[in-house]
Amino acid sequence: MRLFSAILIALTIMSCTPKNQVTVNINTTDIVTENFIGNGVQLDPYPHADTKDADWGLLMTPEKWARVYHRLDYMQPHFMRIVDQANWRYLKGFDKNNNPIIDFDTDEEKVLEQLLDYCEKNNITVLLGEWGVPYEVHDVDAGFSGILKGANDPVWISMIVDHLDYLINTKGYTCIRYFNLVNEPNGDWSTVDGDYDQWREGASMLAQALRDKGLDKTVTIAGPDAVAHCDNHKSDYTGMEWIHQAADDLKDDMGALEIHAYLEAHIIREGRIEIDYANLAEKAREVNLPILFGELGTDRNSAENQARVAKDPYACEDSQMDVYDFSYGIDMANATIQVMNTGFHGSAAWAADDAMHTLNDLGNKNEIKRWGFWNSLGTELCNNPADEAIRPWFYTWSLTCRYIQPGSSIVKTEVLNCEGLRVVTAVNGKQVTIGIVNTTEADHNLTLNADVASNALFQEFVYEENAYKVDAEEFPVAEQNKLSFKQNQLDISVAANSFRLLTTYSF
Template sequence: MRYFISMLLVVMLFAACSHENADVIKIKTSEVISTNFIGNGVQWSAYPHADTENAVWGKLMTDEKWDMNFTRLNYMKPKLFRVCDQANWRYMVGFDKQGNPILDFDTPEVKAVEKIFDYAQENNITVLIGEWGTPYKMHDKDAGHSDKFFGANDPKWINSIVAYLDYLINTKGYTCIKYYNLVNEPNGDWASVKGDFVEWSEGVKMLVSALKEKGLDKQISVAGPDAVTRYDNPRSTYTGAGWVEESAKQLGDEIGIFEVHDYTDHELVRSGGFKKYHGDIAKYAKDAGKQIIFGELGFSRNSEENQARAKADPFACEDSQMEVYDYSYGVDMADALIQSMNAGYSGAAAWALDDAMHTLDDLGFKHQIKRWGMWNSLGTELANNPEDENIRPWFYSWSLMCRYFPTGSAIVNTDASGKDGVRITAGVLNEDITVALVNNSSVQDTLALDLSMATHLQKFVYQEGNSKVDDNGFPMAVASNIKASNNFEVILPAKSFVLLTSLKY
């Protein structure tokens, strides 16, 4: 009996040790997934319905409204802006007798979008600029001039783009503008090119040539293909993923950075399959020796439940993601972002910063707002609801993923936890490290991390009903100056996000 008890104790001790060793997750700083990480950020368009006296709503975006956005972004510290616009909203003001576009870069509308560029310039934020599509072909209100350009490969449009970029880069001195996006989601049947790869690729080649001729290629290059990876247009020659593959094959020299969109599926993310799917796509960029980013990242709006919620909101249109009001969206978005970083992506811009930016088809109807934002700057003016201007839950996790993964970081490998719903990513910059973790399961978990390379850490926890924020609604650490170790225990509540960092601002 004594022998049996002794052996049982040995077995239990061995099992305990084995379990402890198995659960210690190593941050493999020598195994780099990607270097020169650009960073995460947001899609932030200027407000075409509300940014000037000429806008359909008038100048509702006052200095106070802009300052509210700036203050919140000051906490977030985004590293990437995607600023998509239209020539005919800003600087294309008409046509001469020969049908050539008349350009004016001194309009109130250009000055409005320059507020975004000024902020990016002051804060070292990489800007991806672009246009939704060929001017006057995107919206019914513009149909009167839809015959002025024949497509994305029209030299008149390409020359207009280059003139605008020359003004922004050489006249205004915006060094923050690094990439240009020709046509939003060109593989879509909603795009101005309707999924025509030949038309789009011809436009890209013409644009690259024109940039070189003007000497602008030293600062700015083309981002593409901007395709929606999981959308296959039956009218297009290639699938969504195929657009990336063919861009690598046919435009490898012309593409400066690969860039894609996904309005992803909850199950794909929660199962961990998002990393595999988009990792396979990232290989096309890697093989071409280029970086890849998400220009837009969000979750599908197409569920019956979401559409019912949008219909019940008198100010929302069908192109809305009502989960932005839900705590769970902050977990899901962080989960997708962590998987994208582990798949080799150099950054991601969330769609979107602010509800007030867009309406359905950008026709300007106040009761058709695209609800996708972290707040609605015009909640009072549009919905008679000042509370709609408040910060929404998912700002918590997304802002931390922007703030604590600086530009220039190396995203490094971690031992997989092997636990359902648990994802981890780590970034290293000089002597500092940030580790982000998600538990997207319904069960609390405990992990041990080897953080012996750090000294002291801050810890943030995003958990429903238990997320610490300050008076502004900005995330606060639940603990600071925590001593790191090679067996650092982390409790992951069910459906939560946790961030540990040695970085301090």
């Protein structure tokens, strides 16, 4: 038995040595996912810093916003999740009869609208939502707690529909395609607190109200927005069961299945996403709905990460300090490659900017949520202008957004003889994009086999530690020489712990 184990280990090592030629077969006619929606980010209005009356005042100046948009212009996110609160934008409280006081002409509402203006201009699919029942989450008690009774309160449902009607019919936004009713309703931090029946009833009421208002042709519900690996003991269902149950109960009321996941690094590195989440993609196909990750990131709860948090005087416990590291670019590229190969239609990374949120959104400057590609308020909040710079993982995530365009087909890509090497291929007409991540400690020589025209030229982007190229604005720069398939074959070398993206797009 020991001899067999030793031989097996030796063969495994040999299968991923630099001397081994790894074969990758790409079948451009075997479609995993049609009409890919796109990868993107969560970018919320900055509730602590977006107006003169915000907790910190107007720190997100037009110049700050312009820099955010300029960086997004390079990334080209095609899917954006925007989550807010009614009482941060347009709900000004309740009158003496407990009727909501609504005002769509506020400075706060205008901030949301300028963010939607950007999405509209750039054809970004928007998933809009609210964190939860107004005055019940992310707020110091303003004296209105308890007036709204839950996610199935018809008053709240009516407010949401009136707001969507204003945004769509009055303001003319066509980018708002989906709506979340309550963030992560299966969590014990949610206003629903795992009460599936309350959420289901509210979602059904909202779907009917959208139909009654004639808005359902523009915007539909995406849900259940559950955290797939969170099991709330007060809920009748596990996180995974929430998604299956919602698909069964509300398949005619929803426009997309949508979930969240914060994955332990070893789950990503072992390739478990394609195993653990395949049944959700299959469920989406069964009910004929697209399926999306509304939030995707890595788990923050490790002792190592929390030790790093404790050393940062500005970070709260809900932070992922790996965003500063080269390795996070590898892990997130690995995750999204697996997500696409599993049959999902897109992912939004949590999150674009540290400056968006604080712990429980109470506005404490020493409790910011470090998850972003940058911190727009590094100078103002942390006395650290360098914190406003683009971080390494922008490189890999931006490329998966920019060069895997909406409407693409994700096709079958098979790595024959090397664990730890993952490849995704997107085809959009004559355009082809191939993403490769090598999570092993060895360099590999790859032979890519695909039915690709010999005159198609591929840009190549290379992300290796201390060796990836960026321009003066820290945007990715392609290698000087372009690549092409010869007789449907392309040989390339991929370094250990690296990412590569090949694309025929020339922009």
